[in-house]
Amino acid sequence: ETMRSFLKALPKCEHHVHLEGTLEPELLFSLAKRNNITLPDHFPKSKAELTERYNNFSDLQDFLNFYYIGCAVLLSEDDFFDLAWSYFERVAVNDGLAHSEAFFDPQSHTERGIDISVVIKGFKRACVKAEKELGISTKLIMCLLRHLPNEHGLQTIDQAKEFIVNGDIHALGLDSAEKPFPPELFAECYAKVKELNPEINLTAHGGEEGDHTYVSNSLDLLKTTRVDHGVNSVQSEELLKRLSEERVLLSVCPMSNIKLQVFQNIHEIPLNTFLEFDVPFSLNSDDPAYFGGYILDNYVAVHENFGFKLPVWEKIVKNSIHGSWCHQERKDEML
Ligand code: HPA
Ligand code: ZN
Numbered sequence: 173e174t175m176r177s178f179l180k181a182l183p184k185c186e187h188h189v190h191l192e193g194t195l196e197p198e199l200l201f202s203l204a205k206r207n208n209i210t211l212p213d214h215f216p217k218s219k220a221e222l223t224e225r226y227n228n229f230s231d232l233q234d235f236l237n238f239y240y241i242g243c244a245v246l247l248s249e250d251d252f253f254d255l256a257w258s259y260f261e262r263v264a265v266n267d268g269l270a271h272s273e274a275f276f277d278p279q280s281h282t283e284r285g286i287d288i289s290v291v292i293k294g295f296k297r298a299c300v301k302a303e304k305e306l307g308i309s310t311k312l313i314m315c316l317l318r319h320l321p322n323e324h325g326l327q328t329i330d331q332a333k334e335f336i337v338n339g340d341i342h343a344l345g346l347d348s349a350e351k352p353f354p355p356e357l358f359a360e361c362y363a364k365v366k367e368l369n370p371e372i373n374l375t376a377h378g379g380e381e382g383d384h385t386y387v388s389n390s391l392d393l394l395k396t397t398r399v400d401h402g403v404n405s406v407q408s409e410e411l412l413k414r415l416s417e418e419r420v421l422l423s424v425c426p427m428s429n430i431k432l433q434v435f436q437n438i439h440e441i442p443l444n445t446f447l448e449f450d451v452p453f454s455l456n457s458d459d460p461a462y463f464g465g466y467i468l469d470n471y472v473a474v475h476e477n478f479g480f481k482l483p484v485w486e487k488i489v490k491n492s493i494h495g496s497w498c499h500q501e502r503k504d505e506m507l
Pocket of ligand 2: 188190347377400458
């Protein structure tokens with residue numbers, strides 16, 4: 173308990189959380205009802221049954237199938253606002269979060285006929301309110317779904333153009349099923365976004381189920397300056413040295429890695445190798461409503477399994493702040 177309060181008090185930054193992945197079973201069922209959405213026949217009927225099913229994902233795809241059904245209960249701008257606001261409020265109050273860079277998946281909504289501006293305006297309104305009332309800083313990262321074709325990504329970028337240009341979308345990311353969809357498929361999308369706004373930041377999921385080349389190719393071919401998950405980077409010593417030299421942050425998600433069976437135990441996650449090679453990483457929740465823990469639970473789980481001493485926690489927290497995409501003044505406040 174004292175360890176939890178110590179970890180809560182650290183100025184934590186979250187770089188890897190999918191807003192759609194913060195949809196708690198309770199909100200899922202209540203939005204389904206409010207919006208008259210019929211859930212599939214095979215979908216668990218109660219909160220308890222659903223939570224139990226969430227405890228037994230066999231892999232990334234098994235989880236994604238549930239995640240996209242969950243997305244389908246979100247319709248109105250208020251739905252998107254409510255979702256993001258409940259996440260921001262929860263982590264600011266319960267977890268001591270200082271800064272949140274949150275992903276969203278517009279294609280999982282536009283595919284269902286929802287206008288992209290409905291999604292972005294709802295999320296943005298929650299960001300503004302969180303900054304004002306909770307004192308945290310926030311950024312939105314638009315992700316493209318890699319199981320959809322490049323052309324669909326380009327269309328999405330075109331639909332989101334005004335928000336890419338005005339900076340409401342602070343960065344571009346890439347998520348969903350990794351393995352048969354290597355980063356190079358989306359090089360055109362990444363180049364297009366950078367052309368629309370040269371200031372935009374770039375990241376991509378890689379090295380979660382894909383091998384180390386998914387990490388290096390994200391850097392080389394998409395020009396990302398961060399990689400999400402990236403745990404399979406340990407397969408290449410050359411890559412580890414590069415990540416350290418170029419200060420590329422990996423957004424590691426410990427509880428997600430266990431729930432999706434990337435590793436069987438938290439202590440198998442290569443945090444000690446990253447520390448040894450001085451590869452910067454942050455600790456994150458990924459899809460907290462699905463994986464049973466928010467950011468502080470992830471910090472606690474790492475502490476219980478690695479027993480890091482104070483200097484290591486200081487290093488992790490400092491690397492997380494330095495690797496954040498906020499102004500230097502905001503970093504100085506957190507440091
Ligand atoms: N990996 C890939 N796609 C995702 C994830 C993830 O962890 N969460 C939501 N979409
Ligand atoms: Zn993720």
